[in-house]
Amino acid sequence: GDSVTQMEGPVTLSEEAFLTINCTYTATGYPSLFWYVQYPGEGLQLLLKATKADDKGSNKGFEATYRKETTSFHLEKGSVQVSDSAVYFCAPLGRGGATNKLIFGTGTLLAVQP
């Protein structure tokens, strides 16, 4: 079945450091790919998305490129801030059946220290 694998957290960085969170997926067909962010005690916020191979999604300094050949969608940010501390979820959109549903892994906790 469809699945996603993210790097184990927590990822601890100092402010202004470079961030990479790895994500690989298995899915039937040609899924759209999403990154969501969850701040403590809150729901999920859509961070960025990409719908086809080589597309780059970007938002708030974060970016990720859809790599079909390696089935990956790694999240990057050039300079993290304390306010970026949160759990990040990579989620392919599983197609098939009567609808499309998001497939989530366990997420990656990012902790940014001042």
Add this chain to the structure above:
Amino acid sequence: DAGVTQSPTHLIKTRGQQVTLRCSPKSGHDTVSWYQQALGQGPQFIFQYYEEEERQRGNFPDRFSGHQFPNYSSELNVNALLLGDSALYLCASSLALDNQETQYFGPGTRLLVL
């Protein structure tokens, strides 16, 4: 532009009881999906509603049921509550014309079963 809203924000129930959670989709959206997020885990798809019908169901027992109203809002009902039903319940809305691709989440309802 009103986002996805959920009520209540928190709920405490005892084993064997029944609970109803409510969701209003983002303005203009017509599809509602429900996800369960256990502590420390990623969200798991429960089911999706469109045109007042359940379109697809995840791996959840029949104790979990739902409903969608003509105004597109939705309810999630859980009967015969178990301790393991304690979780954050997330509602996400999307647009059928968009193939339910981009899903926007509400803040969630945190359910504690004692």
